[in-house]
Amino acid sequence: MMKAVMLMFDSLNKHMLSAYGCQSTITPNFERLRKRSLKFDNFYVGSMPCMPARRELHTGRYNFLHRSWGPIEPFDESMPEILKKQGIHTHLVTDHKHYWRDGGATYHSRFSTYEFIRGQEGDNWKGVVNKPIVLYESGETEENKQRKIASRTQHLINQQYMQDEKDHPLVKTINHGIEFIETNQDADNWFLQLECFDPHEPFYVPEKYLQMYGLSNQDFDGWPPYYLVTEDESRQKVIRGFYQALVTMVDEYVGQVLDVFDKYNLWQDTMLIVNTDHGFLLGEHEWWGKNIMPLYNEIANTPFFIYHPEITSVNESRKMLAQSIDIPATLLDYFNAPIPPNMQGKSLISGLENDSPIREYALFGYHGCQINITDGEFVYMRSPVVQGTEGLNDYTLMPTRINRRFTPKELQGTQLHEGFDFTQGCAVLKIPATSVMTTDSDRFGHRLYNVKLDPQQISPIVEFETECRLLENIRLMMIANDAPLELFARYGLSKNDAVNMEQIALEHQYIGAAATALDSYELAQDVKYGVMSLLQYIDTRKLGDIREKLLNQLNKSLSQEQLIAFIIDNFPTENHNELMYRVALEMRLK
Structure with a gap:
């Protein structure tokens, strides 16, 4: 008999898991998983972020070299669809709301069957005409600001319908996945992709998990800024604490999946993969989130666990280099299904027993x-x-x-x-x-x-x-x-x-x-980054008069506040937010 379960999460930072050495987050079931599986230390993302990563899970090819976020293409060869054509029943259970938006709406239909759980991150789920007021200020484009306001407004509406833990989308998703396993545990030839949106923001966490971290009654809406760290240490601790509390909730439901594996002895004939699409910065390198900053390892080097019923090794680490494009090839190999010539990912199976390499390099x-x-x-x-x-x-x-x-x-x-x-x-x-x-x-x-x-x-x-x-x-x-x-x-x-x-x-x-061009001026390092960025903007737009004014200001030294004031005094009002956002990034860049 051949069965497989891929239990997938979104935005899971491996440095917050006890299985990877974290002492501050409560994750006993990830530790339990580590002992029953092989843990990868050098597993990397491919294309970022959410849906580009999911296209790779279908095609085994990098998405980011040819396009940004988007659906499955008509010419794409999809792993779950290949399995379906080989007589393997493929089932998707997910609360990942991007699957039913314009930019992801063709992925789920590649599966034999699928179930959606509604309500995550501003999902247009519950219809309420008189909406709450959400204020959101940033230096982003107006389109981005309005999209975030709409998402946060809808999230406030949705969470009114998930006040009990049993109504939380994570819980419903895991329960529906367990229902599929229990219904089909005696059957042969099926693949379950059990995909949870958490711990992606907003960090919406039932009270009992917040209490574990002393976070009851904290004033935090669950939305970390996709920005540089500007908060004091106590506020940073609250934001990280909410993420940790949500990871602890995730861990609780990882345990329930492991319980089902134990109950039906699925370890005998079922592959288990536990993975994520990417990590998340929680103040490391002075950043929150993803998307804007360099792809540091807190985002790019992700947790990955695999159990293969025919491989005796468990409770071991693997150093072999692997990445997300290798997952579809691994599943096709496991089910003895054909691997398309255009699939560039490599099956992990040949390297699992002895930790032998399958690739020299990973691109991302x-x-x-x-x-x-x-x-x-x-x-x-x-x-x-x-x-x-x-x-x-x-x-x-x-x-x-x-x-x-x-x-x-x-x-x-x-x-x-x-x-x-x-x-x-x-x-x-x-x-x-x-x-x-x-x-x-x-x-x-x-x-x-x-x-x-x-x-x-x-x-x-x-x-x-x-x-x-x-x-x-x-x-x-x-x-x-x-x-x-x-x-x-x-x-x-x-x-x-x-x-x-x-x-x-x-x-x-x-x-x-370029880095030493401003060395003759008495500038702090952070201000120098800001000035270099502003000069780059000025030079590409041939604003010679403003450039001369800025260099004259530098002769008198310059503070962060003075540089912001220079922008306000010398650029049109409609450029202020963009320029202040850009310069702020540089003045805090590490």
Whole structure:
């Protein structure tokens, strides 16, 4: 008999689990899981964030090289659909609300059957006309602000219908998954994807779990800022505490799934995978959340557990490098189903017993932002060498975003592209990218970390040979994935010419010159970052008069407050929020 369960969570930071050494979060069932399975230490994301990661779980290919957030494409070969065609019943149980929004609406229908649990993170679930008032201020675009206000308003409405723990979407999701297991535990050939939205924000947690962390009656709405840490330590502790309380709730229901495995002795014939799409920053590197900042390991290096009924090893760690695109190949291999030639993920099964490697490198990133690579020892972050989104495109036949269709304005300039080696002869739409995240994503620069010696990524290092090797393998992996030609130029690469040491040395000379351009001024380091960012903005828009005024101000030294005042005094009002947000990022950048 062959059965498999993939128990998946969203935004699970492995550093908050006792199975990975955390002493401050109460997670006894993750510890119990560790003892019954193999725990991976070098498991990485691929494409970020939520739905790009889920496309990879279907296709076993990187999403982020060709497009941003979107649905399954007509030409995509889907793992659960392949299993379904092989006579394996595939069932999805989830409260992940992105599956029923415009940007994810084709994933669930690849399964034989599926169940949705409503109510998470602003899901348009309960209809109340007289809505609560939500105030939300930020330097984001008006579209983003209104989307967040709408989500927070709907969440306040939804939570009125989930006051008891039994009504919480996490509980309902796990219970429906257990119902499927109990109904079919004697049957053969099925795969259950039991997918929970928690511990994704908002951190909506029943009181009993908050009490475990002394958080009763704390004034926190559950929404951590996707921003730099500006709160005092006591407030940071509250935000982290709510996340930890929610992880403890998650742990409680992991235990219930393990109880069902014990009750029916599913360990005899059922594979179990427990995973997440990505992690979450909880104040590390002075950031909250994901999406904006570099892909530090708190986001990119994720928890992963696997139990295989035919492999005797359990309660062991695996050092082999793996990532999300390897999961569909593993499941297809387990069920003896054909693995499509275009699936670039590798089955983990051959390496499980002896911890033998299945891949040398893992590529990961957001569309158009830093492109990252790891070999398990080093992580190299490669920024675009150009500013903005000019020359960057979405390649798709499904032009939708996270929660809406592309607008007519966004579709202006669309061309028909001949397609790629994985589009099965289909031409695709080539649409100029307008993602907010990719705007000015060059600001973080290139970074190299030795994550074995510096697992917290505190100190970037300079090793020309290592950087050259990793950058060359970024280039080779882009070629292997048939990345769009213009993407090579975006990252300072040539599709036809290998990276060499001279290029690395020249880049470091240029970066060094840029970093020291303001050394003659009496500026604090944080203000220097802010000034460099503002100068970059000024230079790209050829605002020579404002540049001269700013440099004159620098001769008198400059504080953070004075730099903000300079923006207010010298730029149009409609640019103030954007510029202050941009400069604030740099002045707190670590």
